[in-house]
Amino acid sequence: MVDKMSNLSKNMGFNKSVSFGRRALSSGSPRVSRVGWISRWYHVFIGIGFLVSSLLVITAGYIHVLPALPLSSHHNDVSKSSYSNGSCNMYEGNWILDDSYPLYNATECPFAEKGFDCLGNGRVDQSYLKWRWKPMNCDVPKFDVQNVLEKLRSKRIVFVGDSMSRTQWESLICLLMSGVEDKRSVYEMNGNTITKRIKYLGVRFSSFNFTVEFFRSVFLVQEGPMPKHSPKRVKSALKLDVLNSISSQWIDSDVLVFNTGHWWVPGKLFEIGCYFQVGNSLKLGMSIPTAFEVALRTWASWIEENIDTNRTHVFFRTFEPSHWKDHTFKYCSVTDEPVNETRGREKSIFSDTILEVAKNMKAPINVLRITSMSAFRSDAHVGQWSDNPSVPDCSHWCLPGVPDVWNQILVSYLLTEYDSVVQRTRYNLVASALNHTRNI
DSSP: OHHHHHHHHHHHHHHHHHHHHHEEEEEEEEHHHHHHHHHHHHHHHHHHHHHHHHHHHHHHHHHHHHGGGGOGGGGOOTSSSOOOEEETTTTTTEEOTTOOOEEEEEETTSOOOOOGGGTTTTOOOOGGEEEEEEOOOOSOOOOOOOHHHTTTTOEEEEEEESHHHHHHHHHHHHHHHHTTTGGGGGEETOOOOOSOOSSEEEEETTTTTEEEEEEEEESEEEEEEEEEEOOOOOOEEEEEEEEEEEGGGGGGGGGGOOOOOTOOOOTGGGGGEEEETHHHHHHEEEOOOHHHHHHHHHHHHHHHHHHHHHHHHHHEEEOOOOHHHHHHHSOOOOOSSSSSSSTTOOOOHHHHHHHHHTOOOOSOEEEEEEHHHHHHHTTTTEEOOOSTTTTTTTEEEEEHHHHHHHHHHHHHHHHHHHHHHHHHHHHHHHHHHHHHHHHO
């Protein structure tokens, strides 16, 4: 309809110019001149009337369409924490074989950690590379690298968390690098090599003027020395009411992606003498799930007080399931294909807590609910194909692999939101033009 109006408008513009041109030839007598003057004003009023009518129709169209646009940054509660477009839920579906996968070669990506390049480390079977996540009533949007690179131009993307966050960070960089012609234009800003203990890594895509950064903060809250007069078993304390001291470096970003969970276990806490602290009080009897919730609420308060969510899109990824044979974390058996039953791995008290905290926040947060979909992928772990094959690994993921899907969903959120902003901008421009016309 808008195209038809545009064509009609062009035709009218052409007819008017011809008509005005013809009148100019007959300006010899006063009577003819007066008639021509009246005719000019008549056509001017007709033109203004048509312009106003067109703007009204366009505005009405935007007003009708705009409320239906998915504003993903406001999906806070449990029912809205999934990407929804009509009947589409990104997090309910199946893994299906797709010969177009994988989306990149980890060996050719300089930012894929050697320990996660399973194929490069000797894994023979390659079927684990060919599985694509298929939601029930829709598809995860295809990863259009060039479009994504353009949309991320001049942006700052920040990942904060543990090694699972670092894996997702590496995955996104490798996905994006597949669309960059000059690989030398992508580099780590401080010349750092990726290691497990490094606290900061930042990769710059200079051709597009954006960065993808990783901050290591395994608990999100601040680790510190033990309080004075603590029992002998206390060697350090996790300050549940204080966010990590490096958090000020996360603020000035366009996209923030958080995760935590795998370090919230007795082996990383109580067994090494690390206990919980709130204020000046040591909480020796506090359970790990309770402490995790207190820490998440500290994080939520920090977001609401420090992050401008009109600019920054905030994501929190739920817990990533492991596939160890037992709780000793010594025996790992990687399967050839995804399993049919998750055996409870699709649930996690950490994931439930994340959803509950996000639901009660005033700030708009997107929860990436990847726990259930990842629970099927017992075939996609590093296993013995790491840079240290003597230590089995059923926690981390091979690259390419499962983290690529997390990033595809993350990017689909961002592109939906960016397109919504464009639609809102157009709507505002049309409304402004309409108001200006009315004032005239």
